[in-house]
Amino acid sequence: MVKHSPQRSLDFELIDEINRLKKSKNAVILAHNYQKAEIFEVADFIGDSLKLSVEANKTDADLIVFCGVQFMAESAAIMNPDKKVILPALDAGCQMSDMITAEALRAEKTRLKKIYPDLQVVCYVNTTAEVKAESDICCTSSNAVKVVESLDSDNILFVPDKNLARYVERKIQGAKNIIPWEGYCPIHERITAEYVLKAKEMHPKAEVIAHPECRTEILDLADTVCSTGGMVEKAVTESEASEFIIITECGMTGRLMRSAPGKKFYTVCNICFDMQKTDLSVVKEALEKEQFVVEVPENIRLKALKALDRMMEVS
Ligand code: 13P
Ligand code: SF4
Secondary structure, three states: OOOOOOOOOOHHHHHHHHHHHHHHEEEEEEEEEEOOHHHHHHEEEEEEEHHHHHHHHHHOOOOOEOOOOOHHHHHHHHHOOOOOEEOOOOOOOOOOOOOOOOOHHHHHHHHHHHHOOOEEEEEEEEOOOHHHHHHEEEEOOOOOOHHHHHHHOOEEEEEEEEHHHHHHHOOOOOEEEEEEEEOHHHHHHOOOHHHHHHHHHHOOOOOEEEEEOOHHHHHHHOEEEEEHHHHHHHHOOOOOOOEEEEEEEHHHHHHHHOOOOEEEEEEEEEEEHHHHOOHHHHHHHHHOOOOOOOOOHHHHHHHHHHHHHHHHHHH
């Protein structure tokens, strides 16, 4: 457990250079809430997966610089075929999204449709374009319940996060049959109840906020369960409490310190090294060289777009 302290000093020359490049190239920088705090200094929008998808959808920039991981930049590329989308850290992947392939999903769909002819596939946005293309609708952690409730089918194959699937299942109180894929986020999965209980004992006045990618036993110990955007926009800012225990990826506390500087944060977290691969120098190089371009083959893009568009309608 860590009590977060302010970040190391900022390189203002680097920040100025990035802002100059951004302007000259008509670029927009989208940053996920888990990014390093220095990235927030140059970001035009900071948010969770849903907010960033919405911003990617409506931007009129020519160049979208995605400070996050591959699946996020890929979603922006799916929604913006006429724009150049770049991911500054080439190898920033997502271990959860690696837990399902389009081929495996096709096989499971075929098997389950024999049992449940009305089966629909809901895929968490933390997936490749190929997996999205095999799905009926996407969801993020902030709209997963709403997305599932919007479907007319009673049988849902929910991929790839089994923890988010369980969270949704409990929220809808068994109104539908949710069949979870056996994937998970190793960063959230590794968080133990022992650490959470210890943190609660040390900070009895603190409110406990957890991300729904955590295991059910962890969510049961939390006062609030929400997406990273929900933590920033609601759970912390709208709460009367002045202390919080944040259970998710470690970068989140830097984000919360920025949005609620008067409040105190303790964290039970693990680091997602993929999320932390992007820093200011990597962003500057990416803008200069317009690298690394994220492209999705057109036949896949069109199918994946349907699943993303359907989600946007529900949201
Ligand atoms: P959010 O959409 O809540 O930001 O979650 C994204 C993610 O990858 C969490 O691990
Ligand atoms: Fe993927 Fe987990 Fe990292 Fe989020 S925290 S990007 S789900 S590996």
